Amino acid sequence: MITIDLSYFDNFINVSPPAAIWRLFVDGGWIVVLWALLWGFWESWKFWRQNLYGATRRFVFLAVDIPKTSIDSPSQSPRAVENFFAHLDGAHASDTLWEKYWEGKTQDFFSFEIVSVEGYIQYVIRTRDKFRDLVEAAIYAQYPEAEITEISDYAASAPSKYPDPEYKMFGTEWIPVKDEVYPLRTYLDFEDALTKEFKDPMAAILENMAKMGTGEQLWYQITVTPISQKGWVAKGEKVVKKLIGAKIKEKKSLFAKIFDLPIKIIDAVMGQVVSSGAASAPKKDDVPSQMLYLSPGEKTKVEAIEKKISKIGFKTKMRVVYLAKKEVYQKTRAIHTMVGAVKQYNTMDCQSIKPEYDKVGTTAHYFFTRLRVKWKQQKLMSAYKGRSNWRGMGTGFVCNIEELASLWHFPAAWIKSPAVKTVESKRGVAPVNLPIEGSEIGIGYFKKKENRPTA
Known part of the structure; x- marks a missing residue:
């Protein structure tokens, strides 16, 4: 059973708003502030350089x-x-x-x-x-x-x-x-x-x-x-595949692949456990598309x-x-x-x-x-x-x-x-x-x- 500990927020009950904000900043909020500042600097830099180039x-x-x-x-x-x-x-x-x-x-x-x-x-x-x-x-x-x-x-x-x-x-x-x-x-x-x-x-x-x-x-x-x-x-090719019902292979980012790895391992283990007691059914091939069943429009x-x-x-x-x-x-x-x-x-x-x-x-x-x-x-x-x-x-x-x-x-x-x-x-x-x-x-x-x- 998963439990969520909310006791951390008890620290903010009897403190003033400025003190609560400072506590949040020290406990990790500075990361968000730093990211926002860096993003703002980066966008300002690009805007400035592009304006200089545009003037030429x-x-x-x-x-x-x-x-x-x-x-x-x-x-x-x-x-x-x-x-x-x-x-x-x-x-x-x-x-x-x-x-x-x-x-x-x-x-x-x-x-x-x-x-x-x-x-x-x-x-x-x-x-x-x-x-x-x-x-x-x-x-x-x-x-x-x-x-x-x-x-x-x-x-x-x-x-x-x-x-x-x-x-x-x-x-x-x-x-x-x-x-x-x-x-x-x-x-x-x-x-x-x-x-x-x-x-x-x-x-x-x-x-x-x-x-x-x-x-x-x-x-x-x-x-x-x-x-x-x-x-x-x-x-456009992706939209076409969606319209004809074809399977779309999506490219996942590196972060998504790392996140999916434990899930794939669990699925593989569970699949072996389930299939050990019974013969697995033959896998059906995916239909390439539903083009034959589309209306003229x-x-x-x-x-x-x-x-x-x-x-x-x-x-x-x-x-x-x-x-x-x-x-x-x-x-x-x-x-x-x-x-x-x-x-x-x-x-x-x-x-x-x-x-x-x-x-x-x-x-x-x-x-x-x-x-x-x-x-x-x-x-x-x-x-x-x-x-x-x-x-x-x-x-x-x-x-x-x-x-x-x-x-x-x-x-x-x-x-x-x-x-x-x-x-x-x-x-x-x-x-x-x-x-x-x-x-x-x-x-x-x-x-x-x-x-x-x-x-």
Whole structure:
């Protein structure tokens, strides 16, 4: 019989709280305090070193314009953008312990954006300057006649503090409903199996952006961070095995193995004692899986996950910001239409993404609403301007290159939105209709800074 001695706590009955706390500290509580201090120091050290490293980064903003002749080509479908994203995985780095914890080095990432300033639409890529050649090479490999121009940051002069006397803003970011290994609908699902007609899901997003009027802006941002493929692929394989009823072999830590050793010895001894008196029954082989007994829907789900993990994945964060002058501000017209357009990629059996309004979205209910909305607006605008891949709802979720190419790609030829910036030829002077006046924010930043030479 096991008895628990509680007499130790009798020492705290007739002593003052400070004396009781000191007694607990001396009798082993110092270990917890020391661990907390060491953990805090370690996290502060990493944060400090990473900030120092981050200050050394230099970024460039590239406006990408695709000639109509390239868009008209059947070969330049979202599949070309999928190949482009696969090319960018070359930026993934395996850092040494010295680089990670002394130099503060973190994984570099990219930001892919579509910007509407008063209805004028521009595709923008932000990249670290050392990866500019990588990005341009990847684009030219798929779109040889593309025009890539360095521009200034269109978001830099937007208000950072709210409420602002002139502008109002609303924004949020998207989060997955299920585990990140479940796939979204991709561009392949928008192609008719018989006629091969492609209904571009980007059309709804671009048409919504084209409707922005004077004093209105709509920003769509996807941050893409290269990651190690081993972890999320293994996670997907584990989910698949669980769905098909296959046995999952879990790797145990060294501590768990040591803890399990006495139990295994006892089980072995008891097994010998029990089996010595009677013949043991023949052991049945484990069924490898229940795949034959799955419903058609369950089989489709398994196949979809296996297809997703077969392609390169990136950590992804999606944001949208609507910024407008107070006299023309119409949140419903901009945001609700954008949310509806993104819902095209959702499925009920696999993955869905939804706008997050509780912690990140610039809304609040019941208590201190104005103060909470102000904090959320400032945090979201700071995250957008910094192209942060960790602020908000964590580090995001994994999208593979097929999903990314569906969420961000150049429009199909049949999309009628005249505001999407395209070029007629490979190189030329700045288009005469390029707006450089009007709104005080954004438009002027699409003026050319530099045209890269071409071979």
